[in-house]
Amino acid sequence: MARRDRVGITDVAAKAGVSVTTVSHVLSSRRPVSEATRAKVMAVIEELDYRPNELARSMRARRTNTVGLVVPDITNPFYTSAARGLQDALAPAGYHCIVTSTDSDHQVEHEVIRQMLTRVDGVVISGGSRTADIQPVIDAGMPMVLLGTDEPGAGFDVVTNADFDAGVTAARYLVDRSYRRIGFITAQDADSVAQARLDGYRSVTESDPELVVEETNNLEGGTRGFARLMQLSEPPDAIICVNDVVAIGVMYGAQDARRAVPDEVAVVGFDDIEAASLVAPRLTTMATASREHGKAAGELLLRRIQDESREPQRVVFPAKLIERDSA
Amino acid sequence: MARRDRVGITDVAAKAGVSVTTVSHVLSSRRPVSEATRAKVMAVIEELDYRPNELARSMRARRTNTVGLVVPDITNPFYTSAARGLQDALAPAGYHCIVTSTDSDHQVEHEVIRQMLTRVDGVVISGGSRTADIQPVIDAGMPMVLLGTDEPGAGFDVVTNADFDAGVTAARYLVDRSYRRIGFITAQDADSVAQARLDGYRSVTESDPELVVEETNNLEGGTRGFARLMQLSEPPDAIICVNDVVAIGVMYGAQDARRAVPDEVAVVGFDDIEAASLVAPRLTTMATASREHGKAAGELLLRRIQDESREPQRVVFPAKLIERDSA
DNA sequence: TTGAAAGCGCTAACAG
DNA sequence: CTGTTAGCGCTTTCAA
Numbered sequence: 001m002a003r004r005d006r007v008g009i010t011d012v013a014a015k016a017g018v019s020v021t022t023v024s025h026v027l028s029s030r031r032p033v034s035e036a037t038r039a040k041v042m043a044v045i046e047e048l049d050y051r052p053n054e055l056a057r058s059m060r061a062r063r064t065n066t067v068g069l070v071v072p073d074i075t076n077p078f079y080t081s082a083a084r085g086l087q088d089a090l091a092p093a094g095y096h097c098i099v100t101s102t103d104s105d106h107q108v109e110h111e112v113i114r115q116m117l118t119r120v121d122g123v124v125i126s127g128g129s130r131t132a133d134i135q136p137v138i139d140a141g142m143p144m145v146l147l148g149t150d151e152p153g154a155g156f157d158v159v160t161n162a163d164f165d166a167g168v169t170a171a172r173y174l175v176d177r178s179y180r181r182i183g184f185i186t187a188q189d190a191d192s193v194a195q196a197r198l199d200g201y202r203s204v205t206e207s208d209p210e211l212v213v214e215e216t217n218n219l220e221g222g223t224r225g226f227a228r229l230m231q232l233s234e235p236p237d238a239i240i241c242v243n244d245v246v247a248i249g250v251m252y253g254a255q256d257a258r259r260a261v262p263d264e265v266a267v268v269g270f271d272d273i274e275a276a277s278l279v280a281p282r283l284t285t286m287a288t289a290s291r292e293h294g295k296a297a298g299e300l301l302l303r304r305i306q307d308e309s310r311e312p313q314r315v316v317f318p319a320k321l322i323e324r325d326s327a
Numbered sequence: 328m329a330r331r332d333r334v335g336i337t338d339v340a341a342k343a344g345v346s347v348t349t350v351s352h353v354l355s356s357r358r359p360v361s362e363a364t365r366a367k368v369m370a371v372i373e374e375l376d377y378r379p380n381e382l383a384r385s386m387r388a389r390r391t392n393t394v395g396l397v398v399p400d401i402t403n404p405f406y407t408s409a410a411r412g413l414q415d416a417l418a419p420a421g422y423h424c425i426v427t428s429t430d431s432d433h434q435v436e437h438e439v440i441r442q443m444l445t446r447v448d449g450v451v452i453s454g455g456s457r458t459a460d461i462q463p464v465i466d467a468g469m470p471m472v473l474l475g476t477d478e479p480g481a482g483f484d485v486v487t488n489a490d491f492d493a494g495v496t497a498a499r500y501l502v503d504r505s506y507r508r509i510g511f512i513t514a515q516d517a518d519s520v521a522q523a524r525l526d527g528y529r530s531v532t533e534s535d536p537e538l539v540v541e542e543t544n545n546l547e548g549g550t551r552g553f554a555r556l557m558q559l560s561e562p563p564d565a566i567i568c569v570n571d572v573v574a575i576g577v578m579y580g581a582q583d584a585r586r587a588v589p590d591e592v593a594v595v596g597f598d599d600i601e602a603a604s605l606v607a608p609r610l611t612t613m614a615t616a617s618r619e620h621g622k623a624a625g626e627l628l629l630r631r632i633q634d635e636s637r638e639p640q641r642v643v644f645p646a647k648l649i650e651r652d653s654a
Numbered sequence: 655t656t657g658a659a660a661g662c663g664c665t666a667a668c669a670g
Numbered sequence: 671c672t673g674t675t676a677g678c679g680c681t682t683t684c685a686a
Contacts, residue, residue: 006445006467006663008662008663008664009663009664009665010663010664018672018673019672019673019674020663020664020665020673021665021666021672021673021674021675022671022672022673024664024665024666025665025672028665030665030666031666031671031672032671033671033672034671034672037671037672049466051441051444051445052445052663052664053445053662053663053664054442054445054446055382055385055386055391055445055446055662055663055664056386056662056663056664056665056678057663057664057665058382058664058678059382059383059386059662059663059664059678059679059680060663060664060665060666060677060678061664061665061678062678064382066425066446073411074401074407074410074411074414075407075408075411075618080401080402080407081402083401083426084400084401084402084428087401087426087427087428091427094442096425096427096442096443096446097425097426097427098393098423098424098425098426099410099414099424099425099426100414100418100423100424101411101414114378115381115421115423116423117378118333118378118379118380118381118382119381119382119393119423139376140333219604219605245605248605252607255607273601273602274600274601274602275600275601275602275605275606277546278546278572278575278602278605278606279602279605279606279607280579280582280606291402333679335678335679335680336679336680336681337679337680345656345657346656346657346658347657347658347679347680347681348656348657348658348659348681348682349655349656349657351680351681351682352656352681352682355681357681357682358655358656358682359655360655360656361655361656364655364656379679379680380678380679380680382678382679382680383662383678383679383680383681384679384680384681385662385680386662386663386664386678386679386680387661387662387679387680387681387682388662388680388681389662
């Protein structure tokens, strides 16, 4: 089955006995067309099943109605939700979205971004890209919003998560519920997100440095971290973990050690992954509004595309405490 | 910051003192260019940081190097992985991917697909779209591959999951391990995937109809289903669940009823969601090779774009048994 | 080995 | 109210 030759505006014009200009205008309503003509043209459009070629339109208008989304890995739930939120914002405006995963490879990222530049009206970039990687975007004067980064390099639209505050909220929640010694399990080579969460926690507890342990960023890390914390002369009665997987690991450690959660140790995680509500006891956690992040990024980007001289804006979403059974 | 006017091929030609034709040819190597000229042109390209406008290229070549992916919801892990696999296949070929979630709204789907038609070289459609919705794609002679559908409507490239076989494998695994009475919890208003899994199970057990119960497709459904199954005069010693969430629900039911998993009741799920390896005991499940699905779809699509008269092909992936602790 | 010029399908001045 | 025409930035005959 060969691709059928698309019917063009010329075909419509010919068949309707009018000029292409007129056809163009019945489509765009950018200038009056007599009712008779309009009807005739519409009939022909219908009959020929004509659809304007968006490519040609884009070329003329220098507007592609498409934006690019660059993420480390679309498979990461945070980015998945964000992508969905982005589409939520884009769809009503008739915008499409090209998604690319870079696996955090700067080379790939750089290349991908350059490739996109001529095909999109703007880009959403996430995953703490280095300034060097986004330089081409800046040079091209391409509308851009940074997602989930803490890049201080102001001058751009940014939407990000209040990770420090999330750390504060988690710690305070525990304090308010009379937990006295609160431990924290963080990840080895913590990224800025993990660091901010830890800093937030530190800001509310008079932290005994012993209470903060570094572990691998997985289930086993959590279990090990729990064991280490419990060996302290004064073990904690509550543990905050840098993310839910680690937190679940902690709960298994507790289970193995016959420590009741939350009665003997409370556990709080971050992210609200699906498993958080599926484990027993269900995990109390700080949820990131990832879909909202994406949506906000989309709205910001759309506004910037419309008005490139707008003042750069910074949107920060608070994490939301999801009270469940583990604390 | 106004969008800087992109430097075009004309600018390069002018600055290099050659014709645009020549510039075009040093880029495409579609005809010989003297080494001196080529060097000069390359130098100017470098200096001006010139990048050809892909839009204009696409328009001439009638090839956009972009494909569309239409899914019900990119947030569903199956589609997320598939999207990633699709990109895996596409990236080496220099193809990009426009992703759209339709929420299974036929209206949206129809509209989205029509919109895409002039912007992409092919589409991957998933989520059991009705024939009516994909009619525009067919009419346009647009290369297409159906993902995860069982649409018998042959004539298209299809990549799908061997759900029936997965049901068989799960049941047989249990039989081989000497479980005698195997129950199955399916979902109310089961879709074709659920139905195929159930059918596969039925084909290996001499099924006592009592052993198959319908429940809501969630954690509670699993727990309830477990309770119902245990009330049987001859309760099962193993339970297969239509998906992992239901299976986890079953495990909680078992826990509440003080039935040891897998010693008293074995549990097997489908999908291998993240939580499957995070719950205790870890859930044995039939994993769908979703990323491979997407990759295969991409390869099929690229081949069809190259050769539209190729014989339609059907790629079926077997589910993979992930042995863990629950069975 | 190189150029001039004709479009790809559409929109928007600029005329009637 | 409608039509003619000049491009958008590129590739590709056709001609030298």
